[in-house]
Amino acid sequence: MFEVAAFTYTLLAGFILSSAGRNRREQRPHHPTLKLFGIVMMAMSFTLAALLVALAAYMAVTR
Numbered sequence: 001m002f003e004v005a006a007f008t009y010t011l012l013a014g015f016i017l018s019s020a021g022r023n024r025r026e027q028r029p030h031h032p033t034l035k036l037f038g039i040v041m042m043a044m045s046f047t048l049a050a051l052l053v054a055l056a057a058y059m060a061v062t063r
Contacts, residue, residue: 013041 016038023030030038 009041009044012037016041 016034019034020030020038023034
């Protein structure tokens with residue numbers, strides 16, 4: 001199950017980053033949906049990082 005989630009996340013992140021890069025290169029404004037998904041992916045990444053840090057700290061304290 002983790003592999004499917006990681007693959008989906010990677011696929012979405014790659015699509016968002018390549019679309020944003022192409023828009024910047026062609027000097028076109030980003031579509032609002034692209035901005036929304038970019039913000040959602042950034043929030044998901046930050047949340048996952050914070051949870052993993054909290055888990056690591058918890059495991060270090062309880063050992």
